[in-house]
Amino acid sequence: MDPTLDTWDFSSPLISLWINRFYIYLGFAFGFSLWICFQIVIRKQNKNSQEKTVPRASQDLMTNGYISRPKKEVFVSGVKIFYGSQTGTAKGFATILAEALSSLDLPVAVINLKDYDPDDHLAEEVTSKNVCAFLVATYTDGQPPESAEWFCKWLEEAANDFRFGKTYLKGMRYAVFGLGNSVYVSHFNKVGKNVDKWLWMLGARRVMTRGEGDGNVVKSKHGSIEADFTAWKAKFISRLQALRKGEGKRCRGSCKKGKCESSRRGSEAAEPGSHAQEELHHRDAEEEEPFESSSEEESDAEDRQSRNSVVDVEDLGRIMGHVTKEKAVLGWYCGFWDEDVKMN
Ligand SMILES: Cc1cc2nc3c(=O)[nH]c(=O)nc-3n(C[C@H](O)[C@H](O)[C@H](O)COP(=O)(O)O)c2cc1C
Structure with a gap:
């Protein structure tokens, strides 16, 4: 007989607990898994009731259970003002425009076309969400000022090169104000007209009708080139404000896009640079509400x-x-x- 067994008292509860410990463990494990299952069910029920009470729109805004603020879409990220000037008028206008835009709380850059390489940078404007304003003067025989020669040459060649095509600048938005003098009848504002036309041919979107500054006070629409610019500037700013709000193009039936083709009448409908369009353009700058247009859209309408x-x-x-x-x-x-x- 083992003497140690004598010292064990089998009737003691501690001993019986020790002997039945496996059953106790089993009981604990069972209870624990039951508790986990219970928690899972409760959470699921809570989630379901939450989904029912939170509107669908808010659910879309939820990330990891937190409501995040809706992201505000940016329609205009900034303005780039390009100028081509010889005696400083266009440069001065560019500065005035930049100052006027400072109240809009938008980044504004004033760029001399002399320092700008379109080959490297123009395509950036396709995705930049900038609006580009071009203030360009015309010189002898309809030539650009020296400082804008390379830009104009590049643009003309690109516009007439099939490898670029009419979607090369698709997405870029622009407006042109040309500086000239109607004394030079046949070459009046030719550079402004051409820049407007070439950008359009490359697929950029014209956000408003081209402005014409006329140094000939007798014929100038507003009495002076400065007044012409002031009028254009006001329209440009209001157009910019509309674009910032994401407002689309405005069309009063004079364009040949979509629905209003039938009632077409205006300058934007015709290929820019054509004689008829130039005539109408002159009038339109005053009369027309500006609206957007690109060559691709218009040629689609033309096809139709x-x-x-x-x-x-x-x-x-x-x-x-x-x-x-x-x-x-x-x-x-x-x-x-x-x-x-x-x-x-
Ligand atoms: C020598 C000379 C030639 C010009 N030739 C033309 C011309 O062919 N067509 C035109 O519309 N304006 C012509 N102009 C007018 C200028 O475009 C106008 O004065 C413009 O405001 C100048 O702008 P800028 O000071 O920025 O260079 C000419 C001006 C000068 C001094």
Whole structure:
């Protein structure tokens, strides 16, 4: 007989607990897993009831359970004012415009076209969300000032190079104010017109009608080139404010885009630079509410329109066919037989 066994008292509760410890562990484990299951069920129920009470829109804004503020979309991130000047007028206007824009709380950069390489940087404006203003003067024989020569040369070549195409600057937004003197009749404001046209041809979006500054006080629309600029500046600022709010283009039916093609009348409809458009442009700068346009959009509308005119010609052919047949019947009836009719 083991002597140590004598010292064990099997009736003691501690000993019986020790002997049955595995059952106790098992009980604890079972209770613990039951508690976990219970917690999971409660959490699920809470989440469901929360989803029911939080509106759908708010749920979309929730990240990790926290409501985050809706991200404000930025429609205009800044303004770049480019100028091409020889005797300083365009440069002065650029500074005035920059000062006027300072109240809008937008980053504004004034850039001399002399220091700007379009080859390296112009394409950046496609995604930058900037609005670009071009203030450019015209010189002898419709040439740009020396400082803007390279920019204009590059732009003209790109606009006429099929490798760039009419989407190269798609996404860029711009407005042009040309400085000139109508004394130089045939070359009046030619550089402004060309810059506007070339940007448009490359797919950039014109946010407002081109402005024309005229140093000829007799003919200037507002009495002086300064007054012409002041009027354009006011329109540009109000357009910019609208763009900042994300307001789309305004169209009063004079463009040939989409719905309003039928009532088209205006300058933006025609290919910029065409004679008719130049005439109308002059008037439009005063009369028209500015609206956006790009060459790609307008050529789409042009395609639609030319398709319509093909249909029109077909209709005309059908009508002529009917007329000829009726003429033949009438001729035969009346006893004469026209050679033309016989041919048909
Ligand atoms: C020598 C000379 C030639 C000019 N040629 C033209 C011209 O062909 N077409 C035009 O519209 N303006 C012409 N102008 C007018 C200028 O474009 C106008 O004075 C403009 O405001 C100058 O701007 P800037 O001071 O920024 O260089 C000419 C001016 C000068 C002095």
